[in-house]
Amino acid sequence: MKCDLCNNEATVHELVVSAGVPAERHLCEACARDQGLVAGAPAPVAELLQKIATASAVAATAAPARTPTCPGCGTTFADFKQSGRLGCPSCYEAFEQQLGPILDRAHQGATHHVGKVPRRLLQEAPDAGDVRASAAAMAAAEARAEEIRRVRADLDRAVKSEAYERAAQLRDRLRQLQRGAEQPEGPR
Amino acid sequence: MSQPNGHGGLAGDLPERMFEAGTEWLRGEGRAADVIVSSRVRLARNLAGLPFVHKASETDLRHVLDVCRGAADRARLGDRAVWVDLLEANELDRSLLLERHLISTHLAKGKLGAKRPEGPWPRAVAFGLPGERAGLMVNEEDHLRLQVLRSGLAVREAWDEATAIDDRLEAALDFAYSPRLGYLTACPTNVGTGVRFSVMLHLPGLRMTGEIEKVKRAAADMSLAVRGFYGEGSEASGDFYQLSNQTTLGKSERTLLDELEVRIIPEVLEYERQSRQSLMQKRRWQVEDTIHRAYGLLRHARLLGTEESMKLLSVVRLGHSLGVVGEVESAVLHRLMLLIQPAHLQRLVGHTLTQDERRRARADVVRQHLAAK
Numbered sequence: 001m002k003c004d005l006c007n008n009e010a011t012v013h014e015l016v017v018s019a020g021v022p023a024e025r026h027l028c029e030a031c032a033r034d035q036g037l038v039a040g041a042p043a044p045v046a047e048l049l050q051k052i053a054t055a056s057a058v059a060a061t062a063a064p065a066r067t068p069t070c071p072g073c074g075t076t077f078a079d080f081k082q083s084g085r086l087g088c089p090s091c092y093e094a095f096e097q098q099l100g101p102i103l104d105r106a107h108q109g110a111t112h113h114v115g116k117v118p119r120r121l122l123q124e125a126p127d128a129g130d131v132r133a134s135a136a137a138m139a140a141a142e143a144r145a146e147e148i149r150r151v152r153a154d155l156d157r158a159v160k161s162e163a164y165e166r167a168a169q170l171r172d173r174l175r176q177l178q179r180g181a182e183q184p185e186g187p188r
Numbered sequence: 189m190s191q192p193n194g195h196g197g198l199a200g201d202l203p204e205r206m207f208e209a210g211t212e213w214l215r216g217e218g219r220a221a222d223v224i225v226s227s228r229v230r231l232a233r234n235l236a237g238l239p240f241v242h243k244a245s246e247t248d249l250r251h252v253l254d255v256c257r258g259a260a261d262r263a264r265l266g267d268r269a270v271w272v273d274l275l276e277a278n279e280l281d282r283s284l285l286l287e288r289h290l291i292s293t294h295l296a297k298g299k300l301g302a303k304r305p306e307g308p309w310p311r312a313v314a315f316g317l318p319g320e321r322a323g324l325m326v327n328e329e330d331h332l333r334l335q336v337l338r339s340g341l342a343v344r345e346a347w348d349e350a351t352a353i354d355d356r357l358e359a360a361l362d363f364a365y366s367p368r369l370g371y372l373t374a375c376p377t378n379v380g381t382g383v384r385f386s387v388m389l390h391l392p393g394l395r396m397t398g399e400i401e402k403v404k405r406a407a408a409d410m411s412l413a414v415r416g417f418y419g420e421g422s423e424a425s426g427d428f429y430q431l432s433n434q435t436t437l438g439k440s441e442r443t444l445l446d447e448l449e450v451r452i453i454p455e456v457l458e459y460e461r462q463s464r465q466s467l468m469q470k471r472r473w474q475v476e477d478t479i480h481r482a483y484g485l486l487r488h489a490r491l492l493g494t495e496e497s498m499k500l501l502s503v504v505r506l507g508h509s510l511g512v513v514g515e516v517e518s519a520v521l522h523r524l525m526l527l528i529q530p531a532h533l534q535r536l537v538g539h540t541l542t543q544d545e546r547r548r549a550r551a552d553v554v555r556q557h558l559a560a561k
Binding site: 072073075083084085086087088089092099102103106107108109110111112113114115116117118119120121145146 | 329
């Protein structure tokens with residue numbers, strides 16, 4: 001079907017019933033965008049975050065309804081959902097639970113930092129073992145993050161191709177890996 | 189650093205005739221410069237114990253400016269460095285810095301929208317000279333946004349310099365950091381390394397063969413972001429695209445860097461070069477016609493818009509790399525990409541211009557630069 005406004009293929013179809021009279025419009029994506037029917041540019045980060053945050057909040061409705069508040073700056077999780085920005089470094093602790101799914105999506109399942117450590121921390125820590133990430137431990141953490149990503153991709157493919165038995169196995173493996181990541185045997 | 193002025197030693201004004209100077213990222217030289225315009229590393233850092241910028245009080249933000257100015261002075265951003273207080277700078281200077289990629293759009297405009305409804309807030313930029321290869325935005329979305337730029341494909345070199353500057357900043361500043369989550373940032377999409385590696389590519393071949401969409405899809409599959417000439421939220425202007433990592437947690441800087449520079453960019457590079465070759469083999473006359481028409485328009489038009497000029501310059505840049513318009517110098521084309529921008533144009537002319545006047549002045553500047561010798 002051709003677009004009502006130009007010669008391109010129509011991919012957006014709108015049916016409006018006004019006073020009982022149906023009116024149809026068939027438009028291509030570009031014309032539909034001009035007419036305000038579809039969103040143009042990809043959602044900016046804040047919007048995307050808001051969607052993820054809303055989705056995870058909906059998923060967590062069984063939990064107590066009171067929105068958590070950061071003791072450091074008074075930001076509530078609702079504030080964060082609205083702005084997409086945290087209020088201060090302490091927010092990461094205050095909203096640890098709620099941020100989990102957001103970090104998970106934004107960073108492909110990663111839960112732990114791998115990489116640069118401020119020098120000051122390495123030099124000044126009373127027990128440097130607390131923060132010093134040995135090269136081996138760092139490599140292990142990174143390898144695990146990589147495996148989580150790989151298993152997730154396999155899982156997606158398995159679900160798409162309806163290989164449910166394989167998907168179940170992969171899901172178990174993923175859970176196992178993610179539990180492991182919560183209790184890293186590496187740098188403590 | 190130049191002109192100690194009792195406040196961290198950084199010179200406090202835009203260098204005179206800065207609009208005429210070249211800038212590292214538009215030098216048009218370096219590795220794979222036929223396709224790769226520039227490489228960039230950005231680090232997001234925040235000071236420990238203070239609210240993030242959008243939540244901070246004016247007093248907090250002034251404090252951040254103060255300590256960062258001192259730290260920037262010792263961070264060796266270049267042979268000498270300049271500090272510009274953006275709350276005091278006029279709009280034209282802020283636009284000039286934006287056009288030179290030294291500050292972001294929202295730092296230039298002083299607007300954070302609903303996130304900070306109070307309006308303009310204390311914020312600044314420091315950058316190194318000559319070349320503006322390293323810059324430090326203060327009180328952007330994060331307290332510090334360090335960027336290091338290099339012409340051509342040189343992400344690793346840019347990273348080496350960025351991490352060295354970061355070490356020097358860190359000697360004077362206490363960054364918000366958690367052993368589990370790494371560097372803590374205002375937006376959780378940057379937490380961890382806080383690093384964004386990006387490469388600006390010129391992909392006219394892939395656009396002409398219609399394969400650019402494939403590249404965009406492949407990039408999205410590899411969770412890379414594709415952005416335009418002026419970064420986040422900007423459209424691809426004249427076939428210039430920025431490719432960058434989106435993940436910042438769970439992968440080390442070295443891994444992220446290798447993924448982009450060693451695995452992905454060489455493939456895109458090869459793909460673009462093949463497209464150009466194939467165009468020249470299969471549609472030589474059409475391609476040459478397009479290039480000469482663009483060159484002709486630039487050399488003879490009396491009125492030019494910014495976007496139109498970028499598109500034409502992009503085509504002529506392709507013509508230059510294919511040897512179709514041999515007489516034009518790469519340096520001139522890159523210089524023009526800056527000079528045709530509104531703030532640069534007005535600085536060059538010496539007074540403010542209306543949009544219509546700018547179109548005329550732009551055409552004049554382009555004609556002068558491309559005049560037959």
